[in-house]
Amino acid sequence: MKQWLLQKRWRVLLAGFLTVALPLVGLTLYVYMQVLAEFEKIGLQEIQTFFNLAVYHTEEKINDDISSGKIFASRPQLLExxxxxxxxxxxxxxxxxxxxLTNMERAAITNRNGxxxxxxxxxxxVIGMDFSFRDWYRGVSNKWEPYVSDFFLIETRPPRYLFVIAxxxxxxxGEIAAVLVLQxxxxxxxxxxxxxxxxxxxxxxxxxxxxxIYHPQYTLDRVVDFSKMPAVDKVKKGVAGxxxxxxxxxxxxxxxxxxxxKWGWGVIMQRPSEEVFHHSGEIALGLFSLAAAFLILGGIVAYKGAGLLFAYHRLSLExxxxxxxxxxxxEMLRTELAEHLQTGQKLAETMAELERSNKDLEQFAYVASHDLQEPLRKITGFIDLLEKRYGGRFDQEAAGYIHYVVDGAKRMQTLINDLLAYCRIGTRGKPFLQTDFNNVLMHVLADLGKTIESRGAEITYDPMPTLRADDLQIGQVFQNLISxxxxxxRDVQPRIHIGARYEGDEWIFxxxxxxxxxxxxFFDRIFVMFQRLHTQTEYPGTGIGLAVCKKIVERHGGNIWVESEVGKGATFYFSIPGRQQGE
Known part of the structure; x- marks a missing residue:
């Protein structure tokens, strides 16, 4: 036995080392891949959200200028x-x-023939010149609706690449009297x-x-073809992503x-991958440093184990x-302890990253909402100007335009407020306290009293429990679902029932x-932000309400789902863990 052990010493040492090292290396690689995937997901979501806000801001800005042109075109003194x-x-x-209109440099009016x-x-x-061959005239005269032209080069020094709004x-x-052209x-x-x-x-x-038509790194005094860029090629095909x-x-x-x-344009946002995933390198270095430490530890353990084996070779086989x-x-206990320590450390790091991410998200929401206030201020200022200059001289058509502007401002303000509310659910929530859900429901029904009365809604409800929860956020869930x-x-008298029952270790409402x-x-789609199944005209709303409900319920450790058939109503369920107070 002793002779055999001496001959196989290095093989035994190598086998012991690999037995300890290989599982640790595999675990380290697995954890690294999981964390890297999660960071990639968060980074892409951040870019997508910001990009959607940028596109919405651009479309609203151009729509504002079109609205200003429509209001100007309805001036009685201009028509006269x-x-x-x-x-x-x-x-x-x-x-x-x-x-x-401080963002316009030239305005012109042609007759209906250009x-x-x-x-x-x-x-x-240019007075008396015929512009009917221009793209903007063909576009506006096609259906006699506002039109945003293609970009075109004009012969100036240096040449300029621009578009117009007609x-x-x-x-x-109601007859066509002329065409207003804004450059x-x-x-x-x-x-x-x-x-x-x-x-x-x-x-x-x-x-x-x-x-x-715009690039921060190009001077557009000539036509610059970007159609071969992969993202531009997809935009030309009508693809977003x-x-x-x-x-x-x-x-x-x-x-x-x-x-x-709209108008055939495409918008592309570009960001270096290294900037989005810069944390992955730090994570990789930390994980592989830890793996190296474990490899050394494994080698020492294997070596010491082999030494013990040779030191006690004279003992009996038993x-x-x-x-x-x-x-x-x-060895097994030591490995399990090391795994628990590693898991605890990664959990602490992940929690710290999540906290930083929440702070960044809240700051981002504030900046985005601040930038989105500009269209609202512009609309308000323009309405004030109209009221000061024309007072009560508005005809029915002008009053309709003003209603259109005010309605757009209200919808944009609602969208900003809903987006901020969604972003702050996890960061601005109250601590969970014992909450009587009966009181919460009564407050919600009182707040919705006018809506319930105007629709003649019939509302019934079961007795509610007392659970640990954030009363304001639970009230928001009830209010969104009942609303x-x-x-x-729409076409029938609303009959609504709010239920509550205890199953297992949770309450289901x-x-x-x-x-x-x-x-x-559409059962899953309706809980995604900005996903709507109907047009704004059919059923108004921002498409954020159910996403807010989902986030609040998940903050309370529960789930939310729906059961429904077309034409037979719907039942929304959400669960909250916990027992009735006193049980």
Whole structure:
């Protein structure tokens, strides 16, 4: 026995070392891959959310200018001046328009056939010229609706690449009287997109042909073809998404978010992959350093084990087997302890990263909401200007335009508030205290009293328990579900029942209605932010309410789901862990 052990000493030592080292290396690689995947998911979600806000901001900015042009086109004094061919008054109106639209550098009016009547700043050379061949005239005259033109080069020094907004001007009886043409300033898109960035990212835009219309790194005094870029090629095909690829210009890996817009444009956001995943290198270094330490420890343990084996070779075979068995048990316990320590350390690191991520998300939501207030301030200022200048002289059509502006402002404010509420669920929630759900439900029904009374809703409910919870957030869940139940019972008297029952170790609450119901294919989709099954005209809303409910319920350790058939109503369930107080 002794001779055999001496001959196989290095083989025994190597076998012991591999037995300890290989599982540790495998575990380290597994943990690294899982953490890296989670960081990649969070990084892509952050880019997608910010990019969606940037696109929404751009579309709203252009829509605001179209709305301003429509309001201007309905001025009674402008219509009267056009009817009388009073070029001086038309010119003064154009001047007044540009003084209020600071992002426009030129305005003009043609007759319905595209012949130039007046412009500001005034250029007599183009008065009387025929512009019916221009893309903007063909576009606006196609259906006589506002039109945003293709980008085109104009022969200036240096040449400029620009677009125009064309708005039809209708007479009092609805006939087409003229066309208003607005030419934005050269830095129009730059002012919208330049500051919409996160880290070292930037946003650029292309037209329907794939040519650049804005890029922070290009001077657009010529046509720059970007159609061969992978993200631009997808936008031309009407595809939206986010992907990783290689930037041949900067020789680096990038993440590109892309989406087609109205008017045939496309918007692309580009951010270096290294910036998004910079934590992965630090994590890898830490994990592999830990793995190296465990390898050394494994080698020492294996070496010491082999030394013990040779030191006690003279003992009887029974004692040797018993000692080997005890050593294997100790080794197993040591490995399990090391795994628990490693798991605890990674959990602490993950929690710290999540806390930092929540703080970054809250700051991001604040900045985004602050930037989105600009359209609201512009709308409010323009309405004040209209009221000061024209007072009660608005006709029905002008009043309709004002209603359109106010309604847009309200919807945008609601969207901002809902988005902020969603972002702050986890960071601004109250500590869980003993909460009487009966009181919470009564407060919600009182708040919805006018809505319930106006719809003639019949509401019944079961006795509610007292559980540890955040009373404000639970109230928000009840309010969102009951409001939806009333809203989607449009053609019948709403009959709603709020139930509560105890199953296993959790309470299951339900809100049932007799509304229009939901297709099974949409059961999961409705809990995703901004996912709507109906148009704004059919059923108003922002598409965030159920996502807020899901996040609140998950914060309480529960789940939320729906059961429904089309035309037979829907029942929304959510669970909250815990026992009734006193049980």
């Amino acid at each position: 001046a056009l009817q009388k061919s009073d070029r001086k008054t038309v010119h003064e109106n154009l001047k007044d328009l540009l003084e209020n 012949i130039m009547l007046a412009n500001y700043p005034e250029d007599q050379r 708005v039809p001007i209708r007479g009092k009886s 934005p300033k050269e830095d129009y898109l730059k002012n919208i997109l330049a500051e919409m960035r996160i880290g070292n990212s930037f946003i650029y835009a292309v037209d329907k042909h794939g040519n650049l 986010i992907e990783q690829n290689y930037d041949t210009m900067h020789k680096e890996r990038i993440i590109s978010a892309f989406r087609p817009m 004692l040797q087997e018993k000692e080997i068995h005890e050593r294997e048990m100790k 939806n139940a009333i809203k989607f019972c 339900s809100v049932s209605d007799n509304g229009i119901g939901i297709k099974r294919d």
